[in-house]
Amino acid sequence: MVPTKNPSISVDCVVFGFDGASLKVLLVKRRYRETTPAGEVIAREDFKLPGSPIYNDEDLSTSAYRVLEELTGLKQVYLKQLQVFSDPHRIDSKSLGWLNETYGFQTRRIITIAYYSLVKLNSHMVAHTSMRKAVWQDVQSIKRLALDHKQILGVALNTLNKQLVNEPIAFELLPKRFTIRQLQGLYEAILGFEIDNRNFRKNLLGSGYLEPTEEKERNVAHKPALLYTFNRHAYEKEIRKKSTLNFVNWHD
């Protein structure tokens, strides 16, 4: 049975991945038709964030997980609600026409709840998303997207930036074992500025959250560096200690 889709509410997912050099976002192709002033109908295409109207038996996160699983094959994935986009004019009449035609709606308005997700962009992931015809695009190179998706991407990037310096989300984007150089590269790619190598290394290794493994990286031209893992347990213990009355005790 085809599920009933809600014509007023959708989810859109901003899925970030890191390929070792730059921050990427997962996009899907949108095909639409445009009528020229001369009355000629032309087939066009552009890119959009993956998304879907919610099904009437789904809550929002179920819907977002469904969209992600279809594209990435992953059931367990880092996924957070970003923001609701509810501007009554967020979709122009042309795109509203596309939406109504695609889904068989007669809606005059749809609000979307944007989610963002962080995944490990390994060869397995790329194989899966390619099969679904989704592409990993360098976020810096994106000039425009369909609908209001460029705006949604902008909000997601801001949130990612803020989170990156406050929470250990970098490790969602890296392989389970990584070098300090890879970690620093990730910070620099997202924050957009260079970080002092020596301080970065000192601070992170001193934090107690990184654990050395007994392995070194392989197949590299330079001297192989030691691989580390993130100790989530140590991190969470520290957080609990810090979380009592931060505001009141701030001056200490």
Place this chain on the structure above:
Amino acid sequence: MVPTKNPSISVDCVVFGFDGASLKVLLVKRRYRETTPAGEVIAREDFKLPGSPIYNDEDLSTSAYRVLEELTGLKQVYLKQLQVFSDPHRIDSKSLGWLNETYGFQTRRIITIAYYSLVKLNSHMVAHTSMRKAVWQDVQSIKRLALDHKQILGVALNTLNKQLVNEPIAFELLPKRFTIRQLQGLYEAILGFEIDNRNFRKNLLGSGYLEPTEEKERNVAHKPALLYTFNRHAYEKEIRKKSTLNFVNWHD
């Protein structure tokens, strides 16, 4: 012209106030009819959070501000989006019947975006909300609410607790000029435990965010205490200083 209301999307507002002794939330009465097994129709009432289906020319926050202004008379108010409640079964069939009857809908489902708001619960505010037949209820005394509003209140309370220790939101709930005793009372009422008087005073006065005025409190049985104001400027300057690479530098 009556605005068109969206049958799939609503906003609900959790409005908190502090009366000097306990945390209050603003509620409105819901009147509904119930049919007994014998077929008799009985008029009933209960309480709910203030809310509204969104109008089709509104974005979500416009809608939430409208609900708040109608009840409190305030245009400028501390208002934050809390969470989307989208469980397909969040409203039972009886309440769905009430909703459809009240608004002339034929909806089978409505998602709500909950907002929470902090206001100064002064006599002016009470006069306005009484006129609108809204009541300020002690949050501790609330056993049940209509729809899923008890659950929404619970999420708002959790958020308020977390925010209170991390951000200077206490001052939204207090008069512009307040005593340290009032401020401590507010923290204790919301957090639900006693705070050591001497440390609280020392930490807050040492923080540089509180400024003494030249006034003392009036009409009190005890020795009148000095009134303070919150220096938001000093606070925000400090925050900006702290916000760079928190995670990376945590160990310092």
